[in-house]
Amino acid sequence: MSGTPHHQPRQALVIGASRGLGLVLADELARRGWHVIATARGDGGELRARADAREGRLAVETLEMTSSGQLAALRERLAGRRLDLLFVNAAMDRGNLPISEVSTEMFTEVMITNALSPLRTLEALRGLVAPGGTVAVMSSEQGSITLNTEDGYELYKASKAALNQLMRSYATRHADDGHTKLLIDPGHNRTRLGGPDAPLLPEESIPAVADVLEAQAGAPGLQFLDRHGNTVPW
Known part of the structure; x- marks a missing residue:
C-alpha cells in the first residue's frame, strides 16, 4: 500500500484473465498493489495459482462473458x-481465411465474442465503476482500418474494427458519466491468440499497458492507445 495510512488500494476488475494477456495484466496490477478481481471461464487453474501467490490482492470469479445470465449474476455478487x-x-481467432471462406457460424461466433460480448459486459458492469474511474477494452492495431494494408486475418480485423466502433458509440452515449474510456492495443504478443512467432512477450508488453492505464486515469473522452501511450489511428 502506498500513500497515507488512510489510502485505499485501487480496485480493478479484469474480465477474461484465465490465460494470455488478461492473466498477466491481473497479476501485474496485483503486483503493483491494486486489489484485483479477475474472471475465468473455467476453473481458472493458472489464475488461481497466481491468486494464491498474491496473498489476498487477487481474487477469482467465474464468468462466461457471452452469457447474459452469468453477467447479471456477477453484477449481483x-x-x-x-x-x-x-x-x-x-x-x-478462427484462423487466416479470406472472408469468402468464412462460414456464417464462424462469423457469428467471432463477432459475438470479440465485439458484442465486451460491450454487453461494459453495460452490465459500468455501474460498479467509481466517478473518475476507467473503463477499458483490449483492442488491437488489427482493428485499425487506416493501418489495414497487409493481407490476412480478415474476420479478426473486422471483429476488432466492430469492437472499436461499438466502443465509440458507447463513449458517445455515456459521454457525461465521468469515466475515462480506453481501447488498448497491446502489440503482437506470443499468446495462444498471437501465435508462437509473435515478437512480444506478455511479460514485456503488459507492464507498459499497466503504465498507460495508470497514467490515463481521469483523462476525458475515448482514446485508442498502444502500449506506449501513443494514439492508434481509427
Whole structure:
C-alpha cells in the first residue's frame, strides 16, 4: 500500500484473465498493489495459482462473458464494490481465411465474442465503476482500418474494427458519466491468440499497458492507445 495510512488500494476488475494477456495484466496490477478481481471461464487453474501467490490482492470469479445470465449474476455478487478500473479482455481467432471462406457460424461466433460480448459486459458492469474511474477494452492495431494494408486475418480485423466502433458509440452515449474510456492495443504478443512467432512477450508488453492505464486515469473522452501511450489511428 502506498500513500497515507488512510489510502485505499485501487480496485480493478479484469474480465477474461484465465490465460494470455488478461492473466498477466491481473497479476501485474496485483503486483503493483491494486486489489484485483479477475474472471475465468473455467476453473481458472493458472489464475488461481497466481491468486494464491498474491496473498489476498487477487481474487477469482467465474464468468462466461457471452452469457447474459452469468453477467447479471456477477453484477449481483459484486454489488457495493467501487471499481477504479474495469478492463475487458476477450478475443478469439478462427484462423487466416479470406472472408469468402468464412462460414456464417464462424462469423457469428467471432463477432459475438470479440465485439458484442465486451460491450454487453461494459453495460452490465459500468455501474460498479467509481466517478473518475476507467473503463477499458483490449483492442488491437488489427482493428485499425487506416493501418489495414497487409493481407490476412480478415474476420479478426473486422471483429476488432466492430469492437472499436461499438466502443465509440458507447463513449458517445455515456459521454457525461465521468469515466475515462480506453481501447488498448497491446502489440503482437506470443499468446495462444498471437501465435508462437509473435515478437512480444506478455511479460514485456503488459507492464507498459499497466503504465498507460495508470497514467490515463481521469483523462476525458475515448482514446485508442498502444502500449506506449501513443494514439492508434481509427
